[in-house]
Amino acid sequence: MRSMAALFLTLVLACSSVAAHDLPMNSIMNAFVKVEPRQMDLVVRVPLDLLRGVPFPVKDSQYDVGASGPAAQLALVLLEDGFVLSGDGVRLTPSSSSGRLSPPTDRSFESYESAAALADRPPDPPTRIFYDKGSFDVHFTYPISSPRSVFKIQTQVAADLGSGAMLTVRYLPVDDSSRALIINSGAEPAALNPAWYHAAGGFIVLGIDHILTGIDHLLFLFCLVIPFRRLRGLISVITAFTLAHSITLFASAFHLAPQGAWFPPFVEMAIAASIVYTAIENIVGANLRRRWLVAGMFGLVHGFGFSNALGQSLQFAGSHLLLSLLSFNIGIEIGQLAVLAIMLPGLVMFRRLVPERTGIVILSAVVTVIGSYWIVERWQVLNQVQWPRLDPDDVVSAARWAAVVLIVFAAAWMLSKWTAHKLHRRIKTLESAGRVERAP
Amino acid sequence: MTLPLNARLRDLARIFLLAGLGCVPVLAQEKNQVSNFVRVALAERSKEILAATVEMPADKFNFKPSPEGMTFGQLTLHVAVGNYLYCSKIGGVAEPELPKINDTEPKDKLVERVKASFDFCTAALAKLDDSNKSETLVLGDTKTSRAMAILTLTGTWNDHFAMQTTYLQANGRVPPTAKN
Numbered sequence: 276m277r278s279m280a281a282l283f284l285t286l287v288l289a290c291s292s293v294a295a296h297d298l299p300m301n302s303i304m305n306a307f308v309k310v311e312p313r314q315m316d317l318v319v320r321v322p323l324d325l326l327r328g329v330p331f332p333v334k335d336s337q338y339d340v341g342a343s344g345p346a347a348q349l350a351l352v353l354l355e356d357g358f359v360l361s362g363d364g365v366r367l368t369p370s371s372s373s374g375r376l377s378p379p380t381d382r383s384f385e386s387y388e389s390a391a392a393l394a395d396r397p398p399d400p401p402t403r404i405f406y407d408k409g410s411f412d413v414h415f416t417y418p419i420s421s422p423r424s425v426f427k428i429q430t431q432v433a434a435d436l437g438s439g440a441m442l443t444v445r446y447l448p449v450d451d452s453s454r455a456l457i458i459n460s461g462a463e464p465a466a467l468n469p470a471w472y473h474a475a476g477g478f479i480v481l482g483i484d485h486i487l488t489g490i491d492h493l494l495f496l497f498c499l500v501i502p503f504r505r506l507r508g509l510i511s512v513i514t515a516f517t518l519a520h521s522i523t524l525f526a527s528a529f530h531l532a533p534q535g536a537w538f539p540p541f542v543e544m545a546i547a548a549s550i551v552y553t554a555i556e557n558i559v560g561a562n563l564r565r566r567w568l569v570a571g572m573f574g575l576v577h578g579f580g581f582s583n584a585l586g587q588s589l590q591f592a593g594s595h596l597l598l599s600l601l602s603f604n605i606g607i608e609i610g611q612l613a614v615l616a617i618m619l620p621g622l623v624m625f626r627r628l629v630p631e632r633t634g635i636v637i638l639s640a641v642v643t644v645i646g647s648y649w650i651v652e653r654w655q656v657l658n659q660v661q662w663p664r665l666d667p668d669d670v671v672s673a674a675r676w677a678a679v680v681l682i683v684f685a686a687a688w689m690l691s692k693w694t695a696h697k698l699h700r701r702i703k704t705l706e707s708a709g710r711v712e713r714a715p
Numbered sequence: 716m717t718l719p720l721n722a723r724l725r726d727l728a729r730i731f732l733l734a735g736l737g738c739v740p741v742l743a744q745e746k747n748q749v750s751n752f753v754r755v756a757l758a759e760r761s762k763e764i765l766a767a768t769v770e771m772p773a774d775k776f777n778f779k780p781s782p783e784g785m786t787f788g789q790l791t792l793h794v795a796v797g798n799y800l801y802c803s804k805i806g807g808v809a810e811p812e813l814p815k816i817n818d819t820e821p822k823d824k825l826v827e828r829v830k831a832s833f834d835f836c837t838a839a840l841a842k843l844d845d846s847n848k849s850e851t852l853v854l855g856d857t858k859t860s861r862a863m864a865i866l867t868l869t870g871t872w873n874d875h876f877a878m879q880t881t882y883l884q885a886n887g888r889v890p891p892t893a894k895n
Contacts, residue, residue, distance in 0.1 A: 326870075327873050328865070328867065328870035329869075330756075349748060353866050356861070356862035356863055357860070431858075431860050432863060433867065434858065434859040434867075435857050437857075461857050461858060461859060
C-alpha cells in the first residue's frame with residue numbers, strides 16, 4: 276500500500292504541467308500511400324500520444340513490447356476506422372493489416388519500402404520504448420478496381436484536435452511522380468489524384484471564397500473605386516489590379532517569391548498600407564487618370580497575399596498545378612466582379628444621398644481608420660519576425676524583381692500612351708472628315 | 716521533492732498498466748472487440764474517477780494546480796459533460812436534458828452529476844456492438860467514426876484520472892483505488 280501511495284505521490288510531479296487538458300499538441304502522423312495495379316498500400320506511423328486510449332501493457336515505465344500483441348490487435352481494428360480511403364467515391368476496406376510498436380529512434384519511415392517492411396515485422400521484445408514515446412506503425416492493404424481511380428484519403432485519428440493532429444502523406448502513384456500533402460485530422464477527404472475538373476472546380480470555389488472573406492482585399496478594391504463615377508474609367512483600374520495580382524500569384528506558386536518567414540507578415544503589412552495610401556489619396560484628391568498605376572503597383576502586393584492563402588491548398592492540385600492556379604485566379608475574378616456588382620450601385624445610391632466630394636471623404640476616412648488599425652496590429656506581428664541577413668544572392672533577387680516591376684509598368688505606361696495617341700488621331704481624322712462634331 | 720523525468724513517467728505508466736491489465740481479457744475476444752473494450756474500460760475508469768472525486772475534500776473543489784488550469788470542480792463537471800456527449804453519440808441514444816449546474820456547486824451535487832454520467836454511459840453502451848463502428852458521428856463541430864470516438868473517450872478517461880490524481884496529491888491525498 277505504501278508503495279502505491281508513493282507511486283501516486285510522484286504522479287503530482289509527473290503531471291505537473293497539466294493544464295486544462297493534457298492533450299498532445301501538434302502531433303504529426305507520417306504516411307505513405309502506394310498504388311499498385313491491383314492494390315493500394317497505406318503505411319502510417321502514429322505517435323503513441325494519439326493512442327492513449329489503447330491499453331498497451333506497460334512495465335517499469337516502458338511498454339512491454341513482447342506482450343503488446345492483443346493491444347496492437349485492438350489498435351489495428353480501431354485504426355481501420357481512423358484512416359478512410361476511397362476509390363471513385365467507394366470506401367476501400369483493408370484486406371490485410373499489420374502493426375507494431377516502434378521506438379522514437381527508428382528511421383524506417385524515410386522510405387516506403389523500409390516503412391512497410393518494418394510495420395509487417397513483429398517487434399523485438401527487448402526493444403525499449405518509454406511510456407508515451409515512440410509510435411505505433413501500421414500497414415493496411417486495400418484491393419482496388421483500377422489504379423486510375425480517383426483516390427481520396429481522410430484521417431479521423433484524434434479528430435477532436437483538428438489541426439493539432441496532422442497527417443503528412445507521401446503519395447506514390449503507379450506511373451506519375453510522387454507528391455506530398457498535409458491534411459488535418461477531421462478535415463474533409465482530400466483527393467490524392469484529383470481529376471482536372473475536380474481540381475479546377477475546387478480552386479475556383481477557393482478563389483471566390485478567398486476574395487469574399489478577404490476583407491482587406493475588398494476594402495482596397497472599395498478604395499480604388501470610390502471616386503469613379505463611370506464604369507469606363509474603372510476598366511483600366513480593375514484590369515491593372517487583376518494583371519498585377521496574377522503576376523505575383525503565379526510567381527509565388529513557382530517559388531519565385533521570397534520564402535522567408537518574414538515575407539507573409541511583410542505582405543500583410545503592405546496590404547494594410549496600400550489601403551491607407553489609397554484612402555488618403557482619395558481624401559486629398561486622386562488623379563484618376565493614374566489610378567491604374569496605384570492599382571497595378573499594389574495589385575502586386577495583393578497577389579502575394581493571395582498566394583499566402585493558396586500555399587497550403589496547392590498540395591491538393593495533384594498534377595494540375597497550372598490549371599489550379601488559373602482556376603483560383605478565375606475564382607478571385609468572379610468574386611471580385613460579384614462584389615463590384617453590389618459595390619458600384621451602392622456607391623451610386625450613396626452619391627444621391629451625400630454630395631459627391633463629401634461622400635468620398637467620409638467613406639475614405641472610415642477606410643483610413645480601419646486600415647490604420649490593421650497597420651498597427653500587423654506591425655506588432657512584423658516586429659517579431661526574424662529578418663534575413665542580406666547576402667549578394669538576395670540583393671540580386673531583389674534587383675531582378677525591381678527590374679521586372681519597372682519593365683511591366685514602363686510597358687503598361689507606353690501602351691496606355693500609344694492607345695491614347697491612336698484614339699486621339701482617330702478622333703481627329705473623324706473630325707476632319709466631318710463625321711463627328713468638333714469638340715468645343 | 717522532484718523526481719527525474721524518467722521516474723515520473725514510470726509511475727504514470729503504472730497507472731496505465733492497471734488500465735491495460737483490466738482490458739487484456741477483452742482484447743483476446745474476436746467478436747465486438749471494440750465495444751467490449753469500451754465497456755471494460757468504462758467499468759474500470761468509472762470506479763477510479765468516482766472514487767477520486769469523492770476523495771477530494773469539499774473545500775478543495777476550487778483548487779487548481781496552476782493559474783491557467785481548471786479547478787477540481789471544473790474538471791469534475793468537464794468529465795460529466797464529456798461522458799454525456801460521447802456516450803450518447805457512441806451509444807446512439809438521446810442525451811438527457813438535465814438541469815444546468817455550475818462548477819462551483821457543492822461537492823455532493825458535482826459527485827452526483829459525475830456518477831449519473833457514468834451510469835448513463837453504462838446504459839448507453841450496454842447493447843453496443845461492432846457492426847456500425849465505422850459510422851460517422853457528429854460531436855460538436857467534429858465528425859469522426861464511432862471507433863475513433865471510442866478511442867478519444869477512453870483516452871480522455873485516462874487523462875482525466877491522471878489529472879485527478881495530480882490534484883489529490885497536491886492536497887496530500889491518494890486516490891482510494893490506489894490504496895488497495
